Amino acid sequence: KPLVFSGVQPTGNLHLGNYLGAIRKFVALQENNDCIYCVVDLHALTAQLVHEDMPGQIRSITAAFLASGIDPKSHIVFNQSAVPQHAELAWIFNCVARIGWMNRMTQFKDKAGKDREQASLGLYAYPSLMAADILVYRATHVPVGEDQKQHLELTRDIAMKFNLDFMDHIRRAGQGIDITVGDEPVHAYFPMVEPLIDGPAPRVMSLKDGTKKMSKSDPSDLSRINLMDDAEAISKKIRKAKTDPDALPSETEGLKGRPEADNLVGIFAALADKSKEDVLKDFGGQQFSVFKPALVDLAVEVLSPISAEMRRLMADPAHIDSILRDGGERARARAEKTMNEVRDIIGFVK
């Protein structure tokens, strides 16, 4: 079975972008894959070093995974810090990755802000830890939102440089497999990961501005739907969402140049497990005064059972912790197998 890995940071409240761009896809992938889903608590330190309630944040992301339908018995749910092998491999990747590669990361540029000298070294090395998260399991498929695409390209670059630089060592250690990259034969240890960014909502936009990503850092709460919003809040935010005065088109072609309409149709499609084409077959020619109430009903129908279940789960933190502990143990065993091989490949004396 293909191995799927993905992670979500325990910072701020989860919003509809996180749900449609990532978590909803995590759930669907369980059927035909072996899945590992991680609450990336080490990454959370890059945005903000000290967290008021780190345990609560970690548990709330875990609760969101479980409430959305992730099965922690058939798959693995854990928090990153429980598996120190992530940080160990990240160090090695820090020595593989080039400063020039990191300098091209747009997320670093956005998050570091104007005074880059004051950004933490961790924020800079963030994508190297992300590559380690995935490759410490030698996972091949990574469901993420569109904003993570560049990080996954970097993950491939790191894997490829490791494979090429250590090619003889990999063979000598009796590890790896022969693959071809382009026309080049390579004896590879780490796989080339494939991002899974497809679907109708790879980039959910702000409800207030169709050209800005929906994000937890937007100062306006009206710009996003939070996973924990109640029916009233969801309804208010969708009713107030920015639109244009025209009716919906009957073909996706007609959404071009209409970012707000495109965004709402994409959200509807993702929530309904339909394509945007199918949504427009039903709503083409209709005004937003018809479409928005239908979207409110759908969003409430999908999200309210999730937030109710999250609340129920959060009332029993010990239960959540036991799930994380069990997942952590199973993840650690797998990660240690890889690290053991990586130490052999590099030539560390044991």
Ligand code: TYM
């Ligand atoms: P994070 O915690 O910022 O976001 C979690 C997931 O939500 C997706 N996402 C969105 N998708 C669509 N539209 C949006 N507006 C939107 N906002 C967020 C993100 O793309 C992500 O999939 N670096 C990652 C966490 C991470 C990770 C990994 C992911 C760490 N290690 C290894 C995959 C594999 C992040 O900060 O996600």
